[in-house]
Amino acid sequence: MTGQLLPHLPSQGAELGTAAPFFPRLGDLAADTAREGRVGVVVTLPGEDSATTYHLRPPGGGPAWSAPADGTTLRPVPAQATHATLLPGRDAVYDPRARQGSVPVEIHFEDGSTRECVLVLTSSELERLYAQTSRLLDSHENALGDSA
Template identity: 85%
Template sequence: MTGRRSAHLPSQGPELGTAAPFFPQLGDLAADTTREGRVGVVVTLPGVDSATTYHLRPPGGGPAWSAPADGTTLRPVPVQATHITLLPGRDALYDPRARQGSVPVEIHFEDGSSREGALILTSAELERLYAQTSRLLTAHENAPGETS
């Protein structure tokens, strides 16, 4: 990732792990485990303006609800991936021992950040991808007004 944080990323930053307690800040998105993972925006913090609990509101608006001040029922909401692109200048590799291919990709997130990764494909998946990209290339070549 680029190090940029979305307004709804956990306040703890990249060091947040599965064992680290989650203490969201104002504006963070949090999933409330006591409400079947319902996601809300933190609108009030415990200890601020005489509040004794976290107050959350659905991202699109709606009635607020409370969560315990210790944050034990709240979980961070990760930034969602929006799309994946091929990494320029990097070739795909085939590993005959593992019988799979690896395509270098860049994963793009809704906050504008990105991360390098690999698309791992079995032999059957490689054949399926080949068939699908062949159909795309044919459609591209037959599209009116298209130039290569």
């Protein structure tokens, strides 16, 4: 690595300009960058009821505020992940060169959507996971023995 900034890496602050503009609909959650990322529910759209701006209200209620009609300060609020499950029929893989393992998982989101992903674990994380899953299996076997 040369230490040179690469403009195509978003983590370095360069804007690619490839994202589609965000035009929220009624009821959407939006983060307002002009309000330090404050999240609100869109309650009025520009052009609706002679409004010239978006109107947002905190999700739990409270005073509404306005955002520009072009939506330039609004960003979508992604659904939060709730849990991950193992992908059926897919095995974990260990890469000896990288000294890490990967486990195919499916991430579940609060809106019901899912996304396939890979859980990458270092050698020490693999050992920790092994110890934890071993304890879980022991607890499972003890619970089965108690119910017999």
